[in-house]
Amino acid sequence: MEIRNAHFPGRAPLDAYGNGGFRFAQMSHKGSILCVPSGIYGWNVSDASAFSEEAFEQVLAEQPDIEVLLVGTGLDLCPLPAHLKDMFREAGILADPMSTGAAVRTYNVLLSEDRAVAAALLAVD
Template structure:
């Protein structure tokens, strides 16, 4: 309960800018002196907690925000979890139409690639499935 018996307001996790990912594993991520348990989406408007827990849960709806912010994105990295899982070619079409290259890899490789591209001021977005082990 909040003040005066009011219910607490739970907000979606959101950090309002793109930042490097400092660490991953143990089911979450560390960035900007904070930690987040669960998967992440990094787009031009910031870093968001992201619902999918497995690669198979990455639906078109789960990626909708990437397409909505497509003006600021050239590359979408998909961190698929513990291992590389290819993103189906047919599902890449809406991204290609907006000039976005999609590349799927393990979450560890995606985090490292994201950090390099972000450090080079590249127009990158990423989604990362949380992993337990690093």
């Protein structure tokens, strides 16, 4: 897995999603993204079947600053595998899978409330 340099170093609401990408902070990104306290990163995961411990390394690395992880699983809800749910629970992170659209909306609300939130979002067309 490769996480590229932050497109935006810090937290920002997501302005739009769809067409295979996201818009935020007057920027756009084609593909999936990982929103953590240190920034918004390109995320080389394009399907929920590719969710692995390695895919979420950056989330775990920033764990003290993350209480809730919203996992946008694409157009439809896909449950997280049990071993990932256990991994997040042991780290003290509530991982909540939902469609990408619902995750974007929830992320923006929690971010506006200054909550310790992160999001792993699969791009949708």
